[in-house]
Amino acid sequence: MSVAVTGVAPRRHRWRWRDQAAVIGLGLLALLVATAILAPELAPFDPTAISIRERLRPPVWLDGGSWRHPFGTDHLGRDVLSRVIFGTRVSLIAGVSVVAIAGVFGTVVGLVAGFVGGRFDALVMRWVEVHVAFPGLLLALLIIAVLDPSLLTVIIALSINGWMVFARLVRNIVLSTRALPYVEAAEVIGCRPPRVIFRHILPNLAAPVMTLAVLEFARVVLAEAALSFLGVGIQPPATSWGLDVAGGRNYLFNAWWLVTFPGLAITFTVLGVNFLASWLRVVFDPHEGEKRFARSVANRES
């Protein structure tokens, strides 16, 4: 059980597995983006086209299924595959917008709080504490109860819930980098605050903020799906994976494919993002990398 790292050992299986995970993650995400952009070309049908005569057709490999509807049709005869394809758009738009809004706002607040310090910092951090202590979904529900449910409302609610983690992370990094000799040196020789912030502090933020952004993207995709499932997110006739799962719920016992395929789409999307995030963490954090390396050596020896 002891760890003795002596000399330079070749990178072992643990590393290679991690890298494979990154490739899978990136692959899944690339597929997602391509699907979202090319949705009208890829989808065999209009996702909202109703055809009562063709309702509740099973997927192609079951009795009664055909290649016309590879994933079957729902209770209104809409093509499940086309709806899954178009659903990528909502997830992607919600994820990217929330991460952009919350990330930029949180980073700015964190930068200012960390740099200015004093009363502003204390106030912001207390607020962040309150907000983090009270986790999200219920608050998002409240916001949506006040505003009308729509994609925009979902983005607003999830952004309000998401900026604090960025602010806290950035503020802590600013505080620790500011104490480093090279930043002190820059301040001593008379660099103005903007130069210190943008030139000397900001580059240190890139890696951790990016890792957090990827993780937050996963959270947002899941949250949008949950809100839409509860009926307070995306509203019909728009298409969303969460909404489709909710719609197929009543047919679970005789038409399982309505719930299964959109759910799988959510799972694989979030899985891809999580693979990517865990790889980014190792790549950007030398300490974490060392730990993994030590562990892989330990595994080999035991």
Next chain:
Amino acid sequence: MNEFGWFFVRRVLQGAVVVLGVTALVFVFTRLIGDPVAIMLPLEATEAERAQLRAYLGLDRSLGLQFLEFLRQLTVLEFGDSFWQRRPNVEIIVERLPWTLLLVGASMTLAVVLALPLGTIAALYPGRLPDRLTSFLSLAGLSIPLFWLGLMLIFLFAAKLQWLPSSGPGGLAHLVLPSVTLALPAAGRIAMLLRSTLIDELNAPYVRTAIAKGLPARRVITVHTFINAAVPVLTMIGWEVTRALAGYTIVVETVFAWPGLGLVAVQAIQRDDLVLVQAIVFVVAILVVAVNLLLDVAHRLIDPRVKL
């Protein structure tokens, strides 16, 4: 008062600040962003009806007064009446809260019971089956949407195998699927954390010393490393409990028609019953703060070095 007493008082005060903050947040969202009267009354309501409701809710007074009144009502647990159910909100909450607590209690117990052996074995034999299972569970727990996991479990165990009832309140059999749905992802996350903490602890010098001294490995693992691993794991369990209370139960209760606070919150939102939603948010906030407080105290008792 001794040091521990002061620590406790300080944490209670900090908790009060959090509850006050959440209350302010709720107040801002419901009064400033939206117009409760417009949300609660139908479009064809007359101007007189609107004014009447406004006066009833106290919305004709200044914002400062409104906030003070809002605080006063909350401190005496006077939550007003539900528009939707036509009865006091306190009654609804008292009726539904035990169901939510039962669900969270059962699922978190199950999660811990699953996670402890899984995480320990995974740490002791890295790369073996329990380790893989732990990694798989935690990754799945991070990626599978809860509502979908619940529906898939219903499909498998209620529709196909017909072993368990699909939804609704009832006896022990009704509790199984919802608590398993809540427990599985939580168990994965707790086991994963326990695994990595234990691996770090097992590599620490004090373990080597203890073993070199001749202590049996079992004793070193159960007594020495477990106590050190307890702090982060307890924090994680507390985190899971608060997440479950303030988020996950809403989804799981909706999937399984479990008559808890989460289900009633969603129904209240669909019926535009803002006052009831407010009351629920406030009660959940207090629960979350209470769990965090308990956690801090436990943390302090386990690890006397903690200064907060």
